[in-house]
Amino acid sequence: xxxxxxxxxxxxxxxxxxxxxxxxxxxxxxxxxxxxxxxxxxxxxxxxxxxxxxxxxxxxxxxxxxxxxxxxxxxxxxxxxxxxxxxxxxxxxxxxxxxxxxxxxxxxxxxxxxxxxxxxxxxxxxxxxxxxxxxxxxxxxxxxxxxxxxxxxxxxxxxxxxxxxxxxxxxxxxxxxxxxxxxxxxxxxxxxxxxxxxxxxxxxxxxxxxxxxxxxxxxxxxxxxxxxxxxxxxxxxxxxxxxxxxxxxxxxxxxxxxxxxxxxxxxxxxxxxxxxxxxxxxxxxxxxxxxxxxxxxxxxxxxxxxxxxxxxxxxxxxxxxxxxxxxxxxxxxxxxxxxxxxxxxxxxxxxxxxxxxxxxxxxxxxxxxxxxxxxxxxxxxxxxxxxxxxxxxxxxxxxxxxxx
Amino acid sequence: xxxxxxxxxxxxxxxxxxxxxxxxxxxxxxxxxxxxxxxxxxxxxxxxxxxxxxxxxxxxxxxxxxxxxxxxxxxxxxxxxxxxxxxxxxxxxxxxxxxxxxxxxxxxxxxxxxxxxxxxxxxxxxxxxxxxxxxxxxxxxxxxxxxxxxxxxxxxxxxxxxxxxxxxxxxxxxxxxxxxxxxxxxxxxxxxxxxxxxxxxxxxxxxxxxxxxxxxxxxxxxxxxxxxxxxxxxxxxxxxxxxxxxxxxxxxxxxxxxxxxxxxxxxxxxxxxxxxxxxxxxxxxxxxxxxxxxxxxxxxxxxxxx
Numbered sequence: 001x002x003x004x005x006x007x008x009x010x011x012x013x014x015x016x017x018x019x020x021x022x023x024x025x026x027x028x029x030x031x032x033x034x035x036x037x038x039x040x041x042x043x044x045x046x047x048x049x050x051x052x053x054x055x056x057x058x059x060x061x062x063x064x065x066x067x068x069x070x071x072x073x074x075x076x077x078x079x080x081x082x083x084x085x086x087x088x089x090x091x092x093x094x095x096x097x098x099x100x101x102x103x104x105x106x107x108x109x110x111x112x113x114x115x116x117x118x119x120x121x122x123x124x125x126x127x128x129x130x131x132x133x134x135x136x137x138x139x140x141x142x143x144x145x146x147x148x149x150x151x152x153x154x155x156x157x158x159x160x161x162x163x164x165x166x167x168x169x170x171x172x173x174x175x176x177x178x179x180x181x182x183x184x185x186x187x188x189x190x191x192x193x194x195x196x197x198x199x200x201x202x203x204x205x206x207x208x209x210x211x212x213x214x215x216x217x218x219x220x221x222x223x224x225x226x227x228x229x230x231x232x233x234x235x236x237x238x239x240x241x242x243x244x245x246x247x248x249x250x251x252x253x254x255x256x257x258x259x260x261x262x263x264x265x266x267x268x269x270x271x272x273x274x275x276x277x278x279x280x281x282x283x284x285x286x287x288x289x290x291x292x293x294x295x296x297x298x299x300x301x302x303x304x305x306x307x308x309x310x311x312x313x314x315x316x317x318x319x320x321x322x323x324x325x326x327x328x329x330x331x332x333x334x335x336x337x338x339x340x341x342x343x344x345x346x347x348x349x350x351x352x353x354x355x356x357x358x359x360x361x362x363x364x365x366x367x368x369x370x371x372x373x374x375x376x377x378x379x380x381x382x383x384x385x386x387x388x389x390x391x392x393x394x395x396x397x398x399x400x401x402x403x404x
Numbered sequence: 405x406x407x408x409x410x411x412x413x414x415x416x417x418x419x420x421x422x423x424x425x426x427x428x429x430x431x432x433x434x435x436x437x438x439x440x441x442x443x444x445x446x447x448x449x450x451x452x453x454x455x456x457x458x459x460x461x462x463x464x465x466x467x468x469x470x471x472x473x474x475x476x477x478x479x480x481x482x483x484x485x486x487x488x489x490x491x492x493x494x495x496x497x498x499x500x501x502x503x504x505x506x507x508x509x510x511x512x513x514x515x516x517x518x519x520x521x522x523x524x525x526x527x528x529x530x531x532x533x534x535x536x537x538x539x540x541x542x543x544x545x546x547x548x549x550x551x552x553x554x555x556x557x558x559x560x561x562x563x564x565x566x567x568x569x570x571x572x573x574x575x576x577x578x579x580x581x582x583x584x585x586x587x588x589x590x591x592x593x594x595x596x597x598x599x600x601x602x603x604x605x606x607x608x609x610x611x612x613x614x615x616x617x618x619x620x621x622x623x624x625x626x627x628x629x630x631x632x633x634x635x636x637x638x639x640x641x642x643x644x645x646x647x648x649x650x651x652x653x654x655x656x657x658x659x660x661x662x663x664x665x666x667x668x669x670x671x672x673x674x675x676x677x678x679x680x681x682x683x684x685x686x687x688x689x690x691x692x693x694x695x696x697x698x699x700x701x702x703x704x705x706x707x708x709x710x
Binding site: 117197352359 | 449453455456523529531540541542543544546563572574575576577578579580581596597598599600601602604605606607608609610612613614615616617618640641642643698
């Protein structure tokens with residue numbers, strides 16, 4: 001207990017120190033959070049009518065962001081696999097930062113679900129033994145269980161590693177390694193279950209395609225590493241964090257394969273829909289703005305996402321551009337934007353457009369939705385900044401002894 | 405209550421549950437400053453799922469709501485929990501060749517079931533379709549505005565909850581707040597619904613409405629004879645749907661939409677009754693169900709009477 005209070009005191013001391021740029025960044029995030037809270041307060045007082053969601057399109061921007069972040073959370077941890085396979089030197093750091101990113105993403109996921117709910121204060125109705133969770137029928141029930149399990153798992157491992165480092169001793173690999181390995185199937189499970197949430201809805205033919213879940217995983221394998229690649233480069237410049245160039249290039253290469261697979265699955269879906277030309281094609285037509293007489297607000301984004309995915313794939317495929325710092329980072333950015341649109345916009349909304357009775361309701365998020373989302377991302381970035389700051393200080397300033 | 409398959413928890417379990425719920429409730433009260441912290445609000449927050457309530461808990465919940473409605477509407481409101489009748493399986497048949505698209509059913513339903521008037525919530529949606537395209541949802545307009553109906557070249561196709569035997573909404577609900585009653589009616593416990601809208605997404609018939617804003621209902625518009633699982637006034641942030649007017653059907657009355665239909669296009673009855681109207685229609689008319697391929701097994705069927 002003495003150790004943990006010491007650790008908390010140390011952490012507070014670490015986050016309270018920093019450069020003006022650091023405090024400026026924190027202030028910016030604080031502004032995001034505060035304006036988000038104010039927007040959420042309006043939503044709580046007036047109701048979800050302040051969003052653009054209606055019965056026709058009953059999930060929108062919040063659930064889109066949730067879906068994207070589940071992918072980030074899953075893929076961040078999956079990077080542990082190549083780290084082990086290729087024996088990257090800073091395996092502890094790669095695993096740790098992956099887990100921190102996963103923790104923050106899951107927290108944002110849960111916040112996005114909370115702001116989307118009509119009665120978030122009734123959350124206890126879903127707690128096993130306390131409420132009446134509809135398990136195993138409801139996929140949302142599964143999702144709540146796996147997401148919370150994943151959060152606890154990653155939070156425990158990450159805080160244990162940092163806690164040990166703060167005490168100047170090495171973590172016990174017999175505790176950490178099995179848990180890190182367990183987090184890999186857990187990462188796959190959160191993503192699979194989230195995909196099943198949409199996939200299992202027979203009422204929505206746009207989602208009711210078996211390829212949806214593999215596509216989910218493939219695109220997450222692109223976006224999660226994209227964030228970590230940029231983070232690793234920043235850490236390498238700013239701290240003693242060492243990661244070899246070939247590890248960075250290997251991640252980029254793996255992303256090229258993931259993107260190739262993602263594009264292939266997308267092509268398979270597009271072929272099936274357009275060639276068979278059934279009534280279900282209407283959702284794809286809406287997404288890409290091909291519906292006669294109906295302009296789609298999604299179309300520019302859908303085409304942008306596709307274009308960015310292809311360009312990024314080519315950048316990561318060609319060794320010269322993959323190994324060039326500038327083109328690689330452009331590729332990361334393009335992938336990030338592409339997958340964000342794919343999961344956040346192009347996955348959810350066309351499933352509802354047209355709706356089950358054929359009505360087309362053009363959903364565009366309201367200002368309240370955008371503000372609340374900025375607030376949630378503000379909370380996430382704030383937590384991530386503080387957690388990374390503590391980790392860096394603890395990992396790179398304390399001497400670490402090898403385990404006996 | 406005998407109709408609900410209730411699970412009565414062992415005493416020890418109940419007390420632990422209650423202890424934890426009490427804690428939650430205290431936290432909830434502490435954080436909702438400005439709300440009236442009377443014991444009713446606290447009891448409402450820790451209230452159990454309808455199907456898990458004991459007879460006493462249900463009694464308390466019913467009277468709690470009666471008090472709350474009396475306060476809101478300055479009127480005496482009756483809230484009951486009439487169980488399903490034994491041996492009854494409700495079914496519905498709609499004659500597409502008779503329906504003229506007058507939407508009297510839509511508004512009779514609103515009046516009977518205490519739907520919000522602002523914003524308007526409709527459990528029945530009447531779709532206008534083109535005769536030369538047949539029943540095709542991709543050519544349906546639910547916002548048609550005609551001086552006179554039926555409009556030449558058009559026919560009308562009302563849709564409401566199809567009361568599926570295999571309801572996808574029930575499967576999707578993460579908290580078991582919606583279920584199929586023994587008489588086949590799919591109901592919602594509005595006090596248990598968390599407002600996640602999985603059921604809205606799962607329903608292939610657009611039959612579920614979410615209360616995006618605070619439902620608004622004038623006291624003189626209120627139907628004071630209400631059912632807990634049926635037409636009692638709803639609150640913001642929960643889902644609602646057609647219940648075949650269970651407050652009427654379980655007392656042997658027709659649903660409001662059946663009673664109001666000026667052309668007799670709507671038929672309602674007990675599917676288990678071999679001499680009933682529903683069985684006659686099934687055996688003698690050309691019937692179909694909507695989106696048959698989804699295996700939802702609706703107890704709502706469409707037919708061509710003439």
